[in-house]
Amino acid sequence: MISIVGEVVKLIFWLFCAPFLIGVLFNFILPKxxxxxxxxxxxxxxxxxACFEVIAIYCMTTIxxxxxxxxxxxxxxxxxxxxxxxxxxxxxxxxVKKDRSLIFNTEALGELKKQAKLETKIYWLIFFALVIxxxxxxxxxxxxxxxxxxxxxxxLLAQQADVMNTILPYTGNSTSLDIRHALAVITMWxxxxxxxxxxxxxIVSHSVIPLLFIPLVYLVYVEIGKALLKSRQDMVxxxxxxxxxxxxxxxxxxxxxxxxxxMRTWQGKAxxxxxxxxxIFWIFLxxxxxxxxxxxxxxxxxxxTAAKRGYLWIMLALVNMLSxxxxxxxxxxxxxxxxxxxxxxxxxxxxxxxxxGAALSVVPNLVYLALYxxxxxxxx
Amino acid sequence: MxxxxxxxxxxxxxxxxxxxxxxxxxxxALFITFCEKDIKKKIVLGILPLVILVGFLFPVTKIVYVxxxxxxxxxxxxxxWLIPMYIVIGYGACKALMGIKREAVRRGIFALMVLVIAVxxxxxxxxxxxxxxxxxxxxxxxxxxxxxxxxPDEGEPRVRAAFPSELVHxxxxxxxxxxMPYGREMVVTQWDYYNAVYEVMEKPEVIDAxxxxxxxxxxxxxxxxxxxxxxxxxxxxxxxxxxxxxxxGYTIYSDPEVQ
Numbered sequence: 082m083i084s085i086v087g088e089v090v091k092l093i094f095w096l097f098c099a100p101f102l103i104g105v106l107f108n109f110i111l112p113k114x115x116x117x118x119x120x121x122x123x124x125x126x127x128x129x130x131a132c133f134e135v136i137a138i139y140c141m142t143t144i145x146x147x148x149x150x151x152x153x154x155x156x157x158x159x160x161x162x163x164x165x166x167x168x169x170x171x172x173x174x175x176x177v178k179k180d181r182s183l184i185f186n187t188e189a190l191g192e193l194k195k196q197a198k199l200e201t202k203i204y205w206l207i208f209f210a211l212v213i214x215x216x217x218x219x220x221x222x223x224x225x226x227x228x229x230x231x232x233x234x235x236x237l238l239a240q241q242a243d244v245m246n247t248i249l250p251y252t253g254n255s256t257s258l259d260i261r262h263a264l265a266v267i268t269m270w271x272x273x274x275x276x277x278x279x280x281x282x283x284i285v286s287h288s289v290i291p292l293l294f295i296p297l298v299y300l301v302y303v304e305i306g307k308a309l310l311k312s313r314q315d316m317v318x319x320x321x322x323x324x325x326x327x328x329x330x331x332x333x334x335x336x337x338x339x340x341x342x343x344m345r346t347w348q349g350k351a352x353x354x355x356x357x358x359x360x361i362f363w364i365f366l367x368x369x370x371x372x373x374x375x376x377x378x379x380x381x382x383x384x385x386t387a388a389k390r391g392y393l394w395i396m397l398a399l400v401n402m403l404s405x406x407x408x409x410x411x412x413x414x415x416x417x418x419x420x421x422x423x424x425x426x427x428x429x430x431x432x433x434x435x436x437x438g439a440a441l442s443v444v445p446n447l448v449y450l451a452l453y454x455x456x457x458x459x460x461x
Numbered sequence: 462m463x464x465x466x467x468x469x470x471x472x473x474x475x476x477x478x479x480x481x482x483x484x485x486x487x488x489x490a491l492f493i494t495f496c497e498k499d500i501k502k503k504i505v506l507g508i509l510p511l512v513i514l515v516g517f518l519f520p521v522t523k524i525v526y527v528x529x530x531x532x533x534x535x536x537x538x539x540x541x542w543l544i545p546m547y548i549v550i551g552y553g554a555c556k557a558l559m560g561i562k563r564e565a566v567r568r569g570i571f572a573l574m575v576l577v578i579a580v581x582x583x584x585x586x587x588x589x590x591x592x593x594x595x596x597x598x599x600x601x602x603x604x605x606x607x608x609x610x611x612x613p614d615e616g617e618p619r620v621r622a623a624f625p626s627e628l629v630h631x632x633x634x635x636x637x638x639x640x641m642p643y644g645r646e647m648v649v650t651q652w653d654y655y656n657a658v659y660e661v662m663e664k665p666e667v668i669d670a671x672x673x674x675x676x677x678x679x680x681x682x683x684x685x686x687x688x689x690x691x692x693x694x695x696x697x698x699x700x701x702x703x704x705x706x707x708x709x710g711y712t713i714y715s716d717p718e719v720q
Contacts, residue, residue, distance in 0.1 A: 200568075218586055220594070220597075221593060221594055222586055222591050222592070222593060222594060223591070223592055223593070223594035223595070223599035223600070224588070224590050224591050224592075224599070225590040225591075225592075225630075226590070227630055227645055227648070227649065229630065229634060230629070230630040230631075230633070230634065230644060230645040231645070233634050234633045234634055234637065237633070237634065237637050238637050241636075241637045241638070242637060248637075249644075250633060250644075251629075251633070251641070251643075251644025251645050251646050252640060252641050252642065252643065252644045252646075253619070253621075253633065253637065253639070253640035253641065254640070261531075281598065283598045283599070283600065283634045283635065284597045284598055287594075287597070287598065287599035288594075288597045288598075288599060302547075302548075302551075305548055306551070309502065309506075309548075309552050309555075310552075310555060313555075313559060316555045316558070316559060319554075319555055319558060319571060320551045320552065320554075320555050321551075322575065323550065323551040323554050323555070323574065323575065323578070324547050324548075324551045326575050326578045326579060326582075327482075327546075327547045327550060327551070327578060327582070328547070328585075329582075329584065329585055329586075330578050330579050330581075330582025330583060330584055330585070331482065331547075331582060331583075331585065332582070332583040332584065332585040332587075332588050333477060333478030333479055333481070333482050333582060333583050334475055334476055334477065334478040336475065336476045336538045336539075336541075337476065337478075337482070338542055338546075338547070339547075339585065340585065340588075343585045343586075344585060344588065344590065344591070350539075353542075354539070354542040358542060358543065358545070359545065359548070362545050362548060365505070366505070369501045369505065372501075410530075410536070410539065413529070414539070414540075414542070414543060417543070418543050421509070422505075425501075425504060425505060425509070429501055
């Protein structure tokens with residue numbers, strides 16, 4: 082019993098607390114109005130996963146034996162440094178400066194709570210009930226998908242054999258690095274969570290990861306709702322109820338993002354379709370919203386709003402890293418989507434600097450593809 | 462070109478299932494295009510998604526996609542993921558609701574919208590591939606029980622076992638110390654690989670016991686797991702194998718000749 086409690090505590094720490102504290106450390110890049118708990122957590126998750134991606138790819142491509150053990154060791158060192166600094170920053174803001182606004186903006190939430198009508202509150206309750214229902218179903222219902230014989234076993238091999246994509250998951254025979262899937266190290270991150278928590282990687286994949294990613298996806302949709310319904314925030318829960326119904330009843334075929342979201346939540350391609358692409362949309366919606374003329378109440382100059390977009394380009398670069406971590410497909414699709422949305426941003430803002438921002442944000446994609454093709458051609 | 466267009470169209474139809482989701486999306490996108498006053502939202506959530514949809518149906522897009530990706534024909538539908546379908550439908554619905562002045566009517570229409578999504582959609586938890594989880598691993602309990610019998614203890618060398626094709630997906634999701642002569646790659650018919658053990662164990666209606674033993678010994682299988690429902694033209698026990706256990710409709714044989 083004690084060991085189960087310990088495992089649960091470790092899971093909560095590495096899935097929720099660690100990314101949150103990393104978010105606290107870096108949320109100084111966010112403008113005041115975005116320093117909410119949700120966006121801070123989102124930022125933390127992106128940085129946390131980006132750090133893991135860099136270390137995992139480095140270990141996988143340079144270390145021959147027990148590569149995963151080194152990956153876990155190096156990432157633990159980095160993660161603990163960032164977590165400690167995050168705690169220190171929170172301590173400094175809360176106890177030394179005694180100014181909570183240095184790390185969080187809770188005013189907006191408080192005002193929203195005060196202003197919210199009973200009807201809006203009921204809609205929020207319905208939405209939260211729908212999310213809780215989906216989380217419970219993620220635990221009590223099992224879905225069959227053949228691809229798990231590959232992805233889930235890769236995570237389990239990392240946990241049980243300390244290897245990183247060098248054993249054939251289907252049979253257990255040794256193989257060279259399978260470049261088609263190797264750079265999508267989300268399987269290794271699941272292996273990491275399994276290793277540090279002591280929980281079997283298959284349990285982590287099927288029963289634990291959905292508990293993080295389902296709320297995370299909805300968090301992104303909440304931010305999208307807020308960006309779209311700026312003047313009618315009371316409609317955000319209505320938007321969220323519709324989205325969650327579309328997810329739950331979206332299994333009209335095997336191919337929809339909704340099917341992937343609730344039946345294969347732990348797979349990289351499901352994360353690309355349901356987390357990465359909506360994140361890209363959210364970031365661009367924020368950018369469009371910051372451009373003068375989108376809203377009559379926003380008289381800021383173009384230059385000022387361009388400067389305010391800096392954090393969004395950083396987040397976009399991190400989203401691109403997450404994309405590569407999930408699937409090589411995500412890198413190519415994501416770059417195309419960013420090109421398309423940047424073109425619109427260029428038209429809306431008439432500011433050529435956005436091209437520089439977009440170009441810098443896709444640098445991780447270019448590095449990823451360069452690595453992909455160099456490993457592919459070298460036949461590693 | 463027309464043929465490729467039809468392929469794209471069929472992919473879209475398969476993606477949309479009964480078509481109501483696509484219909485809702487097109488209706489929402491058109492509604493946003495014509496009724497939204499904010500030019501940016503009009504373009505991003507109205508026109509752009511429709512342009513991507515048209516681009517998906519454009520044959521050249523598929524030609525380029527298939528040339529770029531190895532499995533392009535199978536994964537072409539993923540271009541549709543670039544369309545923010547749920548955002549468009551959600552925002553279109555909110556926009557329509559915001560236009561209704563009377564609160565009671567608005568609430569009624571909202572409830573109706575949600576009902577339409579539920580009735581015309583397909584509940585993900587009712588999918589044929591969904592079932593009540595037997596454990597936290599979310600793999601069948603019979604696999605776990607069988608694997609627990611044959612799995613090596615800590616520090617012992619790994620073992621290789623031949624499993625019936627209906628079990629191969631799950632074995633190594635539970636324990637990677639159990640190797641297999643063939644796995645999921647043989648079950649996916651379109652991949653069309655060859656495997657000697659699979660050929661004799663899974664393909665014939667009646668298993669040739671001698672051929673099976675020969676194949677499993679060549680691939681150093683310590684165990685053979687056979688379904689009790691399979692017919693076999695010999696007795697494996699009489700051919701030197703030991704019955705370890707019979708459980709969940711499967712017999713586990715161990716081969717003492719394989720070290």
